[in-house]
Amino acid sequence: MARRETGRLSWVAKKQASGAHKRSQSVRGMEAGALPAGVGAGSGAPAGSAGYGAAMAVAAAAPGAQASPTPGSTLNILDQPLARQRGEVSLSAYLLLFCELVAYSRNRVSSVVALEARLAAVGYRVGERALEYVCAKSGKPLPRETRILGILNFVVTNLWRFLFGKNADSLKKVGNSDAEFYIEEVEPLVNTFVSVPKDFGALNCAAFQGGIVHGILSAAGFECEVTTYVRDDSSKPGSAEVTMYYIKFSNEVIQRERRLAG
């Protein structure tokens, strides 16, 4: 089934490139989408992500096979208004694409660590673009964040809502360090349907989301390292596993932070 869908994607992606697609108006593309309920991707993807974007947009239309594309029937993607667009991406299509991303990456690496690194590298590219995206698409102009807490709050609220339709579960500071923070999430969107086999050990596909966090922080001028891992949390009922994105800012960022703090 996944294969059939993929074939479809590339076909309609071409249509999207040449004209516009009726359904795609509401689901315009970014590598990362949003929950159907949430706020989603806007229009006008930067050239680098246009291929991805077209594929995403169209995937949502694909399941309802009756929607046949008629090029030129809607506004060209460049003519659509920039602000206040509620772009929504089909969760189903998004996770199918993510599934293929993991399956593709899995066949090209030799270890679990390398697989996570690869997913993070893809996420990094999403994050780099997402910062400008969120800023350009927000109704009112957003201030440029120069302080660590400011940018982290931006990540766990604005960015998370834009990408996943909800806030991140929590943002915490590592006790005795100014440079280390972590974001916790009980159910990362991309892990909704993922079941990791035992021989993959502690693989967490949310490394992709960790990559997004890394990308956006780097793009905002906060050099850092982001690692993603799973922590068992038996205090929470139901899901015992919590995904943590551990962020360690570089020395320059910390020095700048001290200077700004005065």
Added chain:
Amino acid sequence: MGVQSFFVLNKAGGLIMQRSYSDRAPRLTQNDYIHLASTFHSMQLLVRELSPVSNARECGGIARMEATTFRLYAMIAATGVEMFVTCDANPATAPAAGAHDRMADFLKEAYISYTDYVLKNPFYEIDMPIKSEPWDAHLIKIVDKYNRVGS
């Protein structure tokens, strides 16, 4: 409603998933479940050949079986994946009148969750046995829902 067991077969008739949801479900060994599944698969093939519908692909095969000890509802997806579920036949816990549609809905819902939790899992290989904890958890929810509706 009294859902007992749920089976998923691949298009070759191999058992790829089986779960029991009731104390009343017979406890069998894994091999017995595999035998049962492939026996049912061959019956499905026979029924589809025998059916008056000329094109075997159009015939849905066995949809329902009623026995003195259990009731069975089945469906075949377009891809050849088969699912069937057994329920109590005991009047106290058996599906009430009009429950047939409900059990068809159950299978449909289970199939939809299969397309989500199994086909969108990057570590699943088509036609191989299914091991997915999120799907198991989701199926238990569906079973509970239909058990509640029936009571």
